[in-house]
Amino acid sequence: MTPIEPIAVPTDPALSEFIDLFRQAFTAGVLVRLLLSKYQGQDAELQRVQIRPVQLKNELLLSFLAENRTFDTTKNYTLPQACDLLTEWIGRDFYNVLLETQSQEVQLGISKKGKVLLNKRKIALSKAPAILAHNKEKHRFVEQSRPYLQALGITDAQGQLIPSMSKKWKQINKFIEVLSKAISQTGLAQQQALHVADFGSGKAYLTFAVFDYLTSTLGLKAQVTGVELRQPLVDLCNNTARALKLDGLQFEQGDVKHFKARGINVMIALHxxxxxxxxxxxxxxxxxxxxxxxxxxxxxxxxxQLLSPPVLSPLLVHGIHAGQQAEMLTDGLRALLLEAHGYDTQVFEFISLEHTSKNKMILAQKRKKPKDNKAILAQIAELKAFYGIKQHCLETLLASAEPTS
Incomplete structure (x- = not known):
């Protein structure tokens, strides 16, 4: 979230007053939050930033929650650091800021001509504490009390997380966070019914989480199908879904190469x-x-198939580097092929390496408006020619198959 190259922002009396009000609210313990919006910076992922006080052990800090297109990130700062960042950001990256305290709201806006406007409004004294402990501050997209978590062995009978399942618990939350934003951006939350297919569902931790989020949290009518090659796991998951009376969640034996599907809104395939x-x-x-x-x-x-340029041979003599190059090229071509077939696509770290080594996510959202794909197709051709690629499975499938819907 920190700017790459901080630049000086012209000092404005209204801006200085606003920073002072923020500083005073934090020092007095009445700060509720600060919201930076109307982002005009260079980070294509970033949308807005929320700032709240947070108690970490014996130190009172400010938690910066950066709300991105795919998933959120958090970083904590001291008051001086926070004030320096606000001075740099406001008027350069963010053009609208809302300061909320227990007794007033202060709105700062910057016009296209650079004029700073400051408006104050008194509100009723809030009874809610302005400062929350760090372990209460973290937002979870999945409620720990959900029945399926106990049925799948993630929580115990008291709803407490089983320590050995902590990594899986974090993975579930991050996955639902990514899915939640994608559903919001594509407008699927406005549909009356959704069909989700999860290929290679395995023990179905994420499949159950997706169904619960769509039906219980969003209140949608959802049909979620887990597709798994191993029949014992299919039977186990179907029995669990029936025991929990989860109508609309089912599991079938099969694999992605042979499964016949129509009308899927969300297609999931992990690992x-x-x-x-x-x-x-x-x-x-x-x-x-x-x-x-x-x-x-x-x-x-x-x-x-890779025919790397001779200049790269000293690097690629190491197997790990050759593997990383093949991985980058494979997933890069997949992303470009998705772009060429009507999707806006991102490739990013899904969850930290400390939780799983299989941590890359390809997220594609169907484009609402068509665009000319000639440049993308040219990029694909150039990459294939450069590396000597004769065949890429996805490209072959897309070129030979007829649409199924």
Whole structure:
């Protein structure tokens, strides 16, 4: 969130007054939050920043929550650091700021001509404490008390997290956070019914979480299908869904290469090995899915084909570097092919490496307006020619198959 190259912002009396009010509110313990919006900076991911006081052990800090398109990030600062950042950001990156205290709201806006406008409004004294402990401050997209978490062995009978499942618990929350933003941005939350397919659902931790989020949190009528090759896991998950009376959640035996699907709104495939990810993406495109979420695993297809420039040979003599190059190229081409077939696509770290080594996410959201894809197709051709790629599974599938819907 910190600006790459801080620049001086012209001092304005109203801006100085606003920073002083923020400083005084924090010092007096009456600060509720500060909201920076109307972002005009260079970070394509960032949308707005919320700032709240947070108690960490014996130190009172300011928690900066950066709300991004895909997932949020948090960083804590001291009061002087926070004031310096606000001085740099306001009028350069953010053009609207709201300061909320227990007794007043202060709105600062900056016009197109650079004029700073400051408005104050008194409000009723809030009874809610302005400062929350850090362990109460963290927002979770999944409630720990949900029955399916106990049924799947993530929480105990008292609703407490089982320590050995803490990594899975964090993964579930991060996945639902990413899905939540994608649903909001694509407008799927306004639909009366949704169909979700989760390929390679395994023990179905995320499949159950998706169904619960769509039906209990969003109140949607959802049909969620988990597709798993191993029949014992299919039976186990179906029995669990029936025991919890989760109508609309079902599991079927099969794999992504042979599963016949129509009318999927959200296609999920996590840790699909090698070209199975390509088959999953192809399935999502051909059924017209508004959201495609893939976490690739293994990248075997392109590595034997790569003809890297001689200048790179000292680097690629190391197997780990050659593997990373193949991974980057494979997923980069997947993202470009999605772009060429009507999707806005992002590739990012889904969850920290400390929780799982399979941490990359390809997130694609169906574009509402068509655009000329000639430049993207040219980029794909140039990359293939540069590296000597003769075949890419997803490109082959998209070129040969007829639409299924």
């Amino acid at each position: 699909a090995c090698d070209t199975a990810t390509d088959y999953a993406i192809h399935m999502g495109i051909r059924t017209g899915a508004e959201i495609i979420m893939c976490s690739p695993c293994c990248h075997k297809e392109l590595r034997p």
